[in-house]
Amino acid sequence: MTSADERATLVSVARAAGVSRQTVSNALHAPAKVAPETLERVLAAVEELGYRPSLAARQLRTNRSRTLGLRLEHWGGGISGSVLDRFLHALVDEAQGRGYRVVLFTADDDAGEVARYDELLSTGQIDGFVLTSTHHGDQRTAWLLERGVPFATFGRPWPTPGSGEPVRTDHCWVDVDGAAGTRAATEHLLAAGHAVPAYLGWPDGSGTGEDRRRGWAQGLTDAGVDPAGAVELQVPDSTAAAFEAVASALTDGGGAAPTALVCASDSLALGARGAAARLGRPLEVVGFDDTPVAHAIGVSSVAQPLAEAATLAVDLLLAQVEAGPGGPPPARQHLLAPRLVLRTSP
Amino acid sequence: MTSADERATLVSVARAAGVSRQTVSNALHAPAKVAPETLERVLAAVEELGYRPSLAARQLRTNRSRTLGLRLEHWGGGISGSVLDRFLHALVDEAQGRGYRVVLFTADDDAGEVARYDELLSTGQIDGFVLTSTHHGDQRTAWLLERGVPFATFGRPWPTPGSGEPVRTDHCWVDVDGAAGTRAATEHLLAAGHAVPAYLGWPDGSGTGEDRRRGWAQGLTDAGVDPAGAVELQVPDSTAAAFEAVASALTDGGGAAPTALVCASDSLALGARGAAARLGRPLEVVGFDDTPVAHAIGVSSVAQPLAEAATLAVDLLLAQVEAGPGGPPPARQHLLAPRLVLRTSP
Numbered sequence: 131m132t133s134a135d136e137r138a139t140l141v142s143v144a145r146a147a148g149v150s151r152q153t154v155s156n157a158l159h160a161p162a163k164v165a166p167e168t169l170e171r172v173l174a175a176v177e178e179l180g181y182r183p184s185l186a187a188r189q190l191r192t193n194r195s196r197t198l199g200l201r202l203e204h205w206g207g208g209i210s211g212s213v214l215d216r217f218l219h220a221l222v223d224e225a226q227g228r229g230y231r232v233v234l235f236t237a238d239d240d241a242g243e244v245a246r247y248d249e250l251l252s253t254g255q256i257d258g259f260v261l262t263s264t265h266h267g268d269q270r271t272a273w274l275l276e277r278g279v280p281f282a283t284f285g286r287p288w289p290t291p292g293s294g295e296p297v298r299t300d301h302c303w304v305d306v307d308g309a310a311g312t313r314a315a316t317e318h319l320l321a322a323g324h325a326v327p328a329y330l331g332w333p334d335g336s337g338t339g340e341d342r343r344r345g346w347a348q349g350l351t352d353a354g355v356d357p358a359g360a361v362e363l364q365v366p367d368s369t370a371a372a373f374e375a376v377a378s379a380l381t382d383g384g385g386a387a388p389t390a391l392v393c394a395s396d397s398l399a400l401g402a403r404g405a406a407a408r409l410g411r412p413l414e415v416v417g418f419d420d421t422p423v424a425h426a427i428g429v430s431s432v433a434q435p436l437a438e439a440a441t442l443a444v445d446l447l448l449a450q451v452e453a454g455p456g457g458p459p460p461a462r463q464h465l466l467a468p469r470l471v472l473r474t475s476p
Numbered sequence: 477m478t479s480a481d482e483r484a485t486l487v488s489v490a491r492a493a494g495v496s497r498q499t500v501s502n503a504l505h506a507p508a509k510v511a512p513e514t515l516e517r518v519l520a521a522v523e524e525l526g527y528r529p530s531l532a533a534r535q536l537r538t539n540r541s542r543t544l545g546l547r548l549e550h551w552g553g554g555i556s557g558s559v560l561d562r563f564l565h566a567l568v569d570e571a572q573g574r575g576y577r578v579v580l581f582t583a584d585d586d587a588g589e590v591a592r593y594d595e596l597l598s599t600g601q602i603d604g605f606v607l608t609s610t611h612h613g614d615q616r617t618a619w620l621l622e623r624g625v626p627f628a629t630f631g632r633p634w635p636t637p638g639s640g641e642p643v644r645t646d647h648c649w650v651d652v653d654g655a656a657g658t659r660a661a662t663e664h665l666l667a668a669g670h671a672v673p674a675y676l677g678w679p680d681g682s683g684t685g686e687d688r689r690r691g692w693a694q695g696l697t698d699a700g701v702d703p704a705g706a707v708e709l710q711v712p713d714s715t716a717a718a719f720e721a722v723a724s725a726l727t728d729g730g731g732a733a734p735t736a737l738v739c740a741s742d743s744l745a746l747g748a749r750g751a752a753a754r755l756g757r758p759l760e761v762v763g764f765d766d767t768p769v770a771h772a773i774g775v776s777s778v779a780q781p782l783a784e785a786a787t788l789a790v791d792l793l794l795a796q797v798e799a800g801p802g803g804p805p806p807a808r809q810h811l812l813a814p815r816l817v818l819r820t821s822p
Contacts, residue, residue, distance in 0.1 A: 182598050197579070202568050212768075215561045222548050222580045231601075233543070233579045234568045252528050255577075369772045400772050422558075423769045426715045426746050 138179035147175040198225055198447060199250055199259045201243050202234045213419050213434065214262055217284060220440035221260060228448060230257070240269040251279060257451045258282075260443050264303070266290045266337055271298045280450035280458065282443045286465070288337025302446035304439050304464040308338060308418070309345030311432035311468035312392050315416040316349025318430075318470060319390040324414065326350070328361035328379070328388035330372060330398050339394055342418060346392045361388045365398065372401025373408075380411045390414040396421040399429050420471050433469045442466075484525035492521040544571055544793060545596055545605045547589050548580045559765050559780065560608055563630060566786035567606060574794060576603070586615040597625060603797045604628075606789050610649070612636045612683055617644045626796035626804065628789045632811070634683025648792035650785050650810040654684060654764070655691030657778035657814035658738050661762040662695025664776075664816060665736040670760065672696070674707035674725070674734035676718060676744050685740055688764060692738045707734045711744065718747025719754075726757050736760040742767040745775050766817050774819045781812050788812075 144151045149172060156163045157172035164172070175181075200221065203214055222232045233256070237243040247270075250256040258280030261270055266288050274281045275298050286305040289297040312329075319327040329346045332339040347357040361379055365371040372393070380387050389412060393399040399417030406413035417424050420433035442464045450458040490497045495518060502509045503518035510518070521527075546567065549560055568578045579602070583589040593616075596602040604626030607616055612634050620627045621644050632651040635643040658675075665673040675692045678685040693703040707725055711717040718739070726733050735758060739745040745763030752759035763770050766779035788810050796804040 202565060204565070212558060212561070215558070218580075219548060219550070219582075223582050226582055231579045231581065233577045234564075235577065236565075236569050236572055397772070404773075423772060426743070426769060427750075427773065 138176075138181035140181075143172065143175045143179055143181045146179060147172045194451075195255050195257055196229060197231045197233050197256050198444075199233050199235065199247070199256045201237050201246070201262070203263060204236070212421050213436065216436045217262065217440055220437040221444065224441050224444045228444060230444075230448070243270055244273050247274065247279070251277075258447045260284065260447060264288055264337070266293075266297070266335065268297050271301050272296045275301060280447055282446035282450075284439055284443050285338070286463070300461055302450070302461045302463065304442040304446065304466065306434040306439065306466045306468050308341040308432075308468070309348065311418060311434075311470065312342045312345030312394075313349040313352075314345075314468075314470045315392045315418075315430075315432060316346050317353070318472065319392065319414060319416065320349070320353050320355075322390070322414065324388075324390035326355055326360045326388070327390040327392055328363070329392050329394075330363045330365070330376065330402055331394040332367055333364050342394045361386070367395050367397050369397050369401035369404070372398040373405045374401075376402040376405040376413070377409060380405060380409050380413070387411070388413065391416070393417050395419055396424045396429065396431055399424065399431065400427070403427075403429060416470070424471075424473070428473045430470070430472045433471050435466050435468065438466055439464075484522075484527035486527075489518065489521045489525055489527045492525060493518045540797075541601050541603055542575060543577045543579050543602050544790075545579050545581065545593070545602045547583050547592070547608070549609060550582070558767050559782065562782045563608065563786055566783040567790065570787050570790045574790060576790075576794070589616055590619050593620065593625070597623075604793045606630065606793060610634055610683070612643070612681065613639075614643050617647050618642045621647055626793055628792035628796075630785055630789050631684070632809070646807055648796070648807045648809065650788040650792065650812065652780040652785065652812045652814050654687040654778075654814070655694065657764060657780075657816065658688045658691030658740075659695040659698075660691075660814075660816045661738045661764075661776075661778060662692050663699070664818065665738065665760060665762065666695070666699050666701075668736070668760065670734075670736035672701055672706045672734070673736040673738055674709070675703075675738050675740075676709045676711070676722065676748055677740040678713055679710050688740045707732070713741050713743050715743050715747035715750070718744040719751045720747075722748040722751040722759070723755060726751060726755050726759070733757070734759065737762070739763050741765060742770045742775065742777055745770065745777065746773070749773075749775060762816070770817075770819070776816070776818045779815045779817050781814065784812055785810075 140151050140154050144154045147154065149168060153164060153168065154172055157169050161169055200218065225232050235246045237246055247259060259274065261281060261283040262285060264283050264285035264287055267290070268287065271283065271287065282302040282304065284304055286303050287297050287299040289299060316327050329343060331343045334340070350357045350360060361383065363375045363379060365375045391402050391413060393402060393415060396417035396419050399415045400423060402413065403415050415429060417429050417431040420431040424431040446462060453459065486497050486500050490500045493500065495514060499510060499514065500518055503515050507515055546564070571578050581592045583592055593605060605620065607627060607629040608631060610629050610631030610633055613636065614633065617629065617633065628648040628650065630650055632649050633643050633645040635645060662673050675689060677689045696703045696706060707729065709721045709725060711721045722737070737748050737759060739748060739761060742763035742765050745761045746769060748759065749761050761775060763775050763777040766777040770777040792808060799805065
């Protein structure tokens with residue numbers, strides 16, 4: 131084990147072997163150019179000094195940095211942020227197992243993220259990117275596709291139909307089937323005897339949110355219940371906003387007040403449960419994301435297979451990064467099934 | 477903006493200017509060696525092609541990677557993991573603002589982490605490290621100090637007195653004064669009229685845990701209450717374990733059952749509050765770490781200044797990384813004050 135101070139370098143190996151730096155380099159990378167006895171002397175010095183060609187030097191030769199980039203989203207303070215953090219943990223584990231590092235950066239918006247891509251690419255320190263939080267009007271994927279940069283997204287593309295937005299859909303992605311999760315939650319509540327489970331979701335404009343709402347509506351429709359007759363609430367993703375909206379619905383609803391609620395997130399589920407408890411009204415709630423909070427306080431929730439998603443994202447990305455002369459393989463997509471986790475409050 | 481496919485290289489600049497690669501390199505880094513008209517031609521080609529010398533090449537010259545390393549701890553599934561994730565977010569922001577990237581890796585234990593240090597250092601891709609979760613018997617800091625590697629820890633050193641363990645204390649660190657936090661919590665509960673606030677902490681062996689317990693004991697002593705007469709419970713950091721222990725204490729305690737509880741974490745506080753609610757017993761609880769869960773469900777908690785800690789950790793580390801020929805500055809330490817966040821349940 132060499133110390134950082136005494137790290138062997140090309141120069142120290144050259145000095146020890148009594149040859150030029152170019153000869154050391156040739157001995158390592160083009161040994162046929164070096165006379166046998168010189169080669170032997172250089173390799174003996176390499177071994178004795180414990181010299182390892184630096185990654186920076188290797189990178190100049192192979193044009194590969196073995197580094198993947200990921201934007202670390204701003205910490206929102208909510209409880210759902212833990213989803214992307216769990217994804218990050220699984221991603222770093224998976225990448226490391228395949229010999230890649232993950233480098234993080236931050237950005238304020240799509241344009242800022244693209245500027246970071248440009249910077250990392252033009253300085254040659256990155257092999258590809260994993261993108262999270264795909265959304266309507268996403269500008270990032272077209273930019274990367276146009277430049278042939280390897281990437282995979284966690285989250286499918288969400289083009290707005292008929293909008294003419296430049297959201298590309300022909301790239302590698304992995305996502306979780308949110309609609310299947312809320313449909314399963316709705317079916318569970320119907321089977322438990324609730325006539326018309328209500329829905330608590332986000333304002334329009336979120337592809338993920340619209341997908342989750344769709345699963346609830348489909349679950350009702352499949353059971354012969356018209357979603358148009360069900361209670362449906364829209365609030366920002368905050369526990370406080372959910373508390374207020376649900377308290378109003380329970381108070382004003384009279385006989386039509388919901389007895390069960392499918393929620394687009396655990397933050398919403400938590401507020402809903404708090405409102406029902408405060409008013410002493412029975413309300414069976416299912417959240418989404420199976421956060422540590424849902425686990426800790428006993429709220430049913432839809433769990434995303436985050437480790438599997440991270441593994442597949444790395445697979446999809448490295449298939450491009452490590453593509454041979456034939457070029458990258460055709461884009462592939464994976465839509466994973468979530469899992470309904472049922473709990474009863476303690 | 478050049479595309480990734482057509483990125484200008486030393487070779488393409490050399491070709492465009494009709495000179496050798498060495499001449500391009502000289503024009504950029506040793507212009508005095510190049511004839512004026514050649515220099516002009518090369519620089520025109522550099523500008524026209526939008527060539528930026530790659531970081532890898534720059535790194536070979538400066539031996540600086542502008543990259544900081546951090547071990548990403550295993551996701552434990554608990555609610556307190558969000559503390560280190562919030563620290564990570566602040567760290568990446570701060571490092572980026574100062575022109576550094578953060579690269580993540582994982583490891584199973586101290587030895588595994590040291591092996592990653594060695595690997596990253598010997599391939600020349602790292603300028604220094606930020607360490608988290610310092611602990612009794614920590615082997616990492618001595619390894620780094622012996623090799624003169626720049627680093628700073630979030631968490632102070634925790635040598636075990638008289639153990640002869642090789643835990644070094646003479647390095648840069650930033651930490652939060654946990655004892656001050658639990659002392660403030662204890663003082664708050666005493667002022668609210670609770671005669672003898674109890675303590676719910678972790679098993680012995682955690683430097684952080686012992687520090688937090690110390691603050692509670694000191695708070696009682698300062699108020700003339702003997703901690704030896706107080707209820708004190710030890711459980712692993714799990715909501716379920718806290719639930720059981722507190723339920724027993726409330727049931728078996730009779731007249732001596734606690735009415736207020738200082739907890740070493742929000743996970744413990746959550747379990748404690750659940751037990752009291754289940755038994756219908758009044759129990760005022762203060763947690764530690766001010767997690768999103770505490771915020772969402774209205775539990776008082778001790779908040780760590782994580783953004784400030786991250787800023788200082790980057791400061792301490794970069795002062796070493798960027799030290800001039802005089803060598804790194806003397807090691808500095810920062811102990812930050814936490815803040816008691818009071819809440820009432822909704």
